Amino acid sequence: MPVNPDLQGREFPPVAPYLVGREKVREFARAVFATSPLNYSPEAASAAGYSDVVAPPTFPVVVQEATLAQLLAEPDAGIDFTRVVHGDQRFAYTRPIVAGDELTATLSVTSIKTLGGHSMVTSESTMVDASGGHVVTAISTLVIRGDES
Amino acid sequence: MTALTVGEVVAERSFQLTRDSLVRYAGASGDFNPIHYRDDVAQSVGLPGVLAHGMLTMGLAVQPVVDWLGDRGAVLDYQVRFTRPVLVDPVDGATVNVIAKVGVVDDAGARIDLTVTFNDETVLGKAQVRVSLN
Numbered sequence: 001m002p003v004n005p006d007l008q009g010r011e012f013p014p015v016a017p018y019l020v021g022r023e024k025v026r027e028f029a030r031a032v033f034a035t036s037p038l039n040y041s042p043e044a045a046s047a048a049g050y051s052d053v054v055a056p057p058t059f060p061v062v063v064q065e066a067t068l069a070q071l072l073a074e075p076d077a078g079i080d081f082t083r084v085v086h087g088d089q090r091f092a093y094t095r096p097i098v099a100g101d102e103l104t105a106t107l108s109v110t111s112i113k114t115l116g117g118h119s120m121v122t123s124e125s126t127m128v129d130a131s132g133g134h135v136v137t138a139i140s141t142l143v144i145r146g147d148e149s
Numbered sequence: 150m151t152a153l154t155v156g157e158v159v160a161e162r163s164f165q166l167t168r169d170s171l172v173r174y175a176g177a178s179g180d181f182n183p184i185h186y187r188d189d190v191a192q193s194v195g196l197p198g199v200l201a202h203g204m205l206t207m208g209l210a211v212q213p214v215v216d217w218l219g220d221r222g223a224v225l226d227y228q229v230r231f232t233r234p235v236l237v238d239p240v241d242g243a244t245v246n247v248i249a250k251v252g253v254v255d256d257a258g259a260r261i262d263l264t265v266t267f268n269d270e271t272v273l274g275k276a277q278v279r280v281s282l283n
Contacts (some may be wrong), residue, residue: 024177031177032208033268035163048220057215057224058208065179086203088275132161135210139228 003112003119003144004078007071011108015066018131022099024053024062030103031058045098053100059097060127061089064138067107067125079121079144087120094134102130111141117146153251158212158224160249166201174205194248203250205237206272210247210265214278216280217249218260219248222258222282227256230274235267243267249278 008046022042029039037044038054045053068128104127111122125138153159171185180202183190191199208227215224241253245267252262263276 028177031170032205032212032217034212036212036219040221056208057211057227058204061204061208062178086231088228088230089207090226092226093224096223139175141272 002078003115003121004076005112007074007077007109007121008112009109010074011106012067012070012074014104014106015070018063018066018095018105020055020059020099020101020103022053023055025059025097025099028059028062029053029056030101032058037131046047050096050098055099057091057093057096060091060103060136060138062105062127062139063127064125067105068123068140070107070144071109071121071123079142083145084144086130087143089141090139091136092139093136095113095117095136097135101135103127103135104129105138119144119146152280153181153254155251155254159190159249159251159261160217162213162247164209164247165242166205166236166237166245168199168239169202171199171201171205171237172240174202177269180204183257184269191244196234197236199237199239199244199269201237201245203234206231206235206265209245210273210276211278212248213247214261214280216278221234222280225258225281226279227277229263229265229276231272232274233267238272239257240255244270245272252277 006031094149107125110121111119122141128133230238248264253260258281261278
């Protein structure tokens with residue numbers, strides 16, 4: 001089944017707010033080999049002007065995941081999860097994420113393209129904090145491989 | 150910070166990945182796709198073996214830039230294209246090398262271009278970090 005071209009422009013309801021925990025930031029930082037004290041030490045973060053430990057640049061992928069799950073589960077999307085490959089990824093930041101942030105992410109599908117039997121679905125997860133201020137937008141292109149035959 | 154020159158290497162780091170690294174990243178990120186920890190599942194979908202999460206490679210590749218930047222600036226934008234997989238051997242793991250070079254210097258700051266290689270082949274395309282500089 002091909003990807004439904006009508007998905008282009010579709011905006012999904014915001015996912016449940018994600019509360020960024022200090023230990024989650026530290027766990028993620030260790031997993032990506034981060035060494036900056038800003039990722040681990042509230043004192044170092046505070047000295048640099050942050051309210052708590054700072055998340056590494058790719059941390060928003062944790063929040064993006066829930067929004068992409070919405071897309072993959074959309075009944076009329078026609079996206080076969082077993083054929084999905086991550087094509088590219090981008091983050092556009094207004095500010096770094098810090099522990100204590102409550103992030104609400106909203107996904108919209110910005111483009112659907114077909115190339116040589118493969119479909120490319122580009123979507124944006126826009127993340128705002130509890131006061132509604134923009135924090136980061138995660139932009140992801142998923143490649144859905146066509147039938148081999 | 151002294152003025153940057155286009156082409157100047159600002160940071161360089163080598164990362165030794167093991168299967169343990171992948172399990173750790175799976176837990177931290179919530180991405181439990183079994184192609185990142187089970188050879189049988191990876192092989193059943195036509196892969197030679199267990200691969201690193203693309204987002205793990207993206208996540209570690211920016212770290213040398215983060216360390217170089219310190220508190221003198223901020224990451225404004227970071228993008229990559231996933232072009233080749235990083236195959237992680239159960240015994241020998243995988244070594245990923247990152248070289249960060251100045252690509253552009255402008256009023257907004259700089260664009261740092263990353264060359265990320267595994268087995269002498271680049272695994273990320275158009276890996277660019279936009280930074281502001283205080």
